[in-house]
Amino acid sequence: NRSFHPQFSGYAGNLFSSGPYEKDDEEADAVYESVDRKMDERRKQYRERREREELEKFREERPKIQQMFSDLKRKLGTISEDEWSSIPAVGDARNKKQRTPQLEKITPVPDSLFARGLAQGATVNSLDSRQQQYGGINTPFPSGLNTPFPGTSTPGWTTPAGELDMRKIGQARNTLMGMRLSQVSDSVSGQTVVDPKGYLTDLHSMLPQYGGDVADIKKARLLLKSVRETNPKHPPAWIASARLEEVTGKLQIARNIIMKGTEMCPKSEDVWLEAARLQPNDISKAVCASAIVQLPLSVKIWIRAASLETDDKAKKRVYRKALENVPNSVRLWKVAVELEEADDARIMLSRSVECCPHSTELWLALAKLETYQNARKVCSGGGGGISFYTFGIFVILMTTDHYLIISVNSHIRVHVYPFQALLLKKLPVFFLNEINYLFKSQPQYLLSLSKGLSKCPRAIPLWRLLSSLEQKKGTLTKARAVLEKARLKNPNCPELWLASIRLEWNADIKNIAKSLMARALQECPSSGLLWAEAVFIEGRAQRKTKSVDALKKCEHDPHVLLAIARLFWSERKLTKAREWFLRTVKIDQDFGDAWAFFYRFELAHGNEDKQQEVLKRCINAEPRHGQLWQTVSKDIKNWKLKTKELLPIISSKVPVAF
Structure with a gap:
């Protein structure tokens, strides 16, 4: 075959393609390939050296502009300020026509042009008297002929029937805009209620929020319709259908569907709550009233009805009506008591413990508002299997689920934690902080703590408390020994390692603190609590590197973020700091310390809108955890404060300098 045998390149085909490919052939090919690779490596060094030499030669012949002026750029460092200011400015080398381009002139079109265009297409339904007499053009020709040309008096050449007045159109447009704006004005004070800052945001919120395929919406709508028709007594079908229409921007259809659902499923609590959510405030009250008729024992519906009221007196009326129907609901009693003052709250709590004798929370809430002697009577009279003990300045209640500690100093303080907390869980931080100063002046409690640790060696808060007391006494060696013993009995415990590290750091023994941190990270490599502390133990130059290591080990830990x-x-990288604060509160909304730092950051570097946004998001999240957050929120002085009042207080206590 001559096509496989060109004149210069030789035969291009495989002579032995039809033969079998055996193991010997495979070994031979491997040997040839290895020889080719070896030869290519030898040539590679020569080839790369030759390419470098050619590139260097090319750069010498044709250097870059940057290289040509490199020596001059170095000399700029020696130029004084006066010499720099004396350098003339670069002029504009363009000609006058290019420097001053002629702007396009736009002349507004006169109204007469619009009127003329309107007249050309207009028609009339009557003829002029001269047209009726002569039937055409009335002007005679010079020769005396008076007969007009036929057809030249076509209607439309006469004066148009109407004129286009642009001024009146503008006035009408302004009137229409005024009518629309008046619809959103306050009918009482006459002042507008349109928020100029949030106007565009409100308009955007009116658009459909679903950005998916329209075909998917149609399929989902047909599927849900089939479910509703097949099983009309199925509440989730009505709720899903309403939410689908809500997401696609058809709010009125969603309301109609969910109200139909209340008719088909009148005993469904979820359907009534969804209907109350979708309706406006005034209609939502009527929906809740209808729901209460159908479900008078639903606690959620009663609470929803109360939340629709703006006046505290109205809320109290709703809650009292709810307690008449559901007197054994602890949740209703709690929200009702929160609206009352101290004296009225005490009366309501006295009634609540009669209706809910097994509720530990209500008994302790009542004990908070009583004097010490009355608190002892209240606690000793508590039902539900509550046992009452006295331990020095503490009153201890033991129930089937909780340990309840009431510390008595100048006033009553009540602390609650799970029954197994001494063995497995953490004691509340605020409890440890509060009783530190009490133990300092009463050495017998040190003996009590030692006995308690002999019975409960895995109670981490007790070990930390004993070490803290020794540290306050000035016996640093004993405090260190307590924590070392605790780590031996409780290995892989980040809290104990952190306590030891902070003990040495506060004593200004920083080299030992860093050594302990290294050991701690080896024993607890996935502890975000330790990695977060490790970042700020390092010097400023090494903090960034340590933060990268922390992210590799604990990518989604809120302490590290x-x-x-x-x-x-x-x-001072404020934009990045704000992004990481947002990540932190997004990954753990219950971490109160993160909200406190974030709010303090916005107070220092953000505007009022940013501050209000953080405050609003924190109120919606309702955080409950965090060392600093619990210390303040559990203080008896702040027992009635909500998240809105707690966040500014806690943020004022966070450190700004790191």
Whole structure:
């Protein structure tokens, strides 16, 4: 075959393609390939050296502009300020026509042009008297002929029937806009209620929020319709259908569907709550009233009805009506008592413990509002299997589920934690902080703590408390020994390692603190609490590297994310700091310390809108955890404060300098 045998390149085909490919052939090919690779490596060094030489030669012949002026750029460092200011400015080399381009002139079109265009297409339904007499053009020709040309008096050449007045159109448009704006004005004071800052945001919220395929919406709508028709007594079908229409922007259809659902499923609590959510406030009250008729024992519906009221007196009326129907609901009693003052709250709590004798929370809430002697009577009279003990300045209640500690100093303080907390869980931080100073002046409690640790060696808060007491006494060696013993009995415990590290750091023994941190990270490599502390133990130059290591080990830990946000804050990288604060509160909305740092950051560097946004998001999240957050929120002085009041107080206590 001559096509496989060109004149210069030789035969291009495989002579032995038809033969079998055996193992010997495979070994031979492997040997040839290895020889080819070896030869290519030898040539590679020569080839790369030759390419470098050619590139260097090319750069010498044709250097870059940057290289040509490199020596001059170095000399700029020696130029004084006066010499720099004396350098003339670069002029504009373009000609006058290019420097001053002629702007396009736009002349507004006169109204007469619009009127003329309107007249050309207009028609009339009557003829002029001269047209009726002569039937055409009335002007005679010079020769005396008076007969007009036929057809030249076509209607439309006469004066148009109407004129287009642009001024009146503008006035009508302004009138229409005024009518629309008046619809959103306050009918009482006459002042507009349109928010100029949030106007565009409100308009955007009216658009459909669903960005998916329209075909998917149609399929989902048909499927849900089939479910509703097949099983009309199925509440989730009505709720899903209403939410689908809500997401696609058809709010009125969603309301109609959910109200139909209340008719088909009148005993469904979820359907009534969804209907109350979708309706406006005034209609939602009527929906809740209808729901209460059908479900008078639903606690959620009663609470929803109360939340629709704006006046505290109205809320109290709703809650009292609810307690008449559901007197054994602890949740209703709690929300009702929160609206009352101290004296009225005491009366309501006295009634609540009669209706809910097994509720530990109500008994302790009542004990908070009583004097010490009355609190002892209240606690000793508590039902539900509550046992009453006295331990020095503490009153201890033991129930089937909780340990309840009432510390008595100048006033009553009540603390609750799970029954197994001494063995497995953490004691509340605020409890440890409060009784530290009490133990300091009463050495017998040290003996009591030692006995308690002999019975409960895995109670981490007790070990930390004993070490803290020794530290306050000034016996640093004993405090260190307590924590070492605790770590031996409780290995892999980040809280104990952190306590030891902070003990040495506060004593200004920083080299030992860093050594302990290294050991701690080896024993607890996935502890975000330790990695967050490790970032700020390092010097400023090493903090960024340590934060990268922390992210590799604990990518989604809120303590690490908060530490990185604080690190960017300390470096004045405000945009990045705000992004990391947002990540922290998004990944753990219950972490109160992160909200406190975030709010303090916005107070220092954000505007009022940013501050209000953080405050609003924190109120919706309702955080409950965090060392600093619990210390303040559990203080008896702040027992009635909500998240809105707690966040500014706690944020004022966070450190700004790192």
